[in-house]
Amino acid sequence: MSSSRLGLCLAACLLNISEAIRKYIVENIAKAALLEKNGHRYPEVSVLNIFSFSDQDYNRSIIKHKKLTDNFQQA
Numbered sequence: 001m002s003s004s005r006l007g008l009c010l011a012a013c014l015l016n017i018s019e020a021i022r023k024y025i026v027e028n029i030a031k032a033a034l035l036e037k038n039g040h041r042y043p044e045v046s047v048l049n050i051f052s053f054s055d056q057d058y059n060r061s062i063i064k065h066k067k068l069t070d071n072f073q074q075a
Contacts, residue, residue: 008068012048015063020054026061033065044068 015033019025030047045067052061 008070010066011069012064012066015065017061017063018059020052020059020061023052026050026052026063030063030065033063042067 013033015029017026017029019029027050030050033047034041034045036042045065048064048066050061050063054060
């Protein structure tokens with residue numbers, strides 16, 4: 001690890017949404033987590049995984065994404 005990367009923290013977020021059947025909705029939400037309001041991609045943000053589960057009683061997805069940051073207030 002280079003010295004310019006020292007001091008960075010890992011901020012992780014779990015998005016728990018009530019959708020698992022329509023995969024395109026889950027994927028669009030995951031893509032939106034990567035984008036700024038102006039549509040440009042945050043270079044330091046990435047989606048780690050998407051877990052979806054649905055049956056007649058349960059319809060949930062969890063999207064996990066992370067960001068490297070040196071300032072938690074901006075994360």
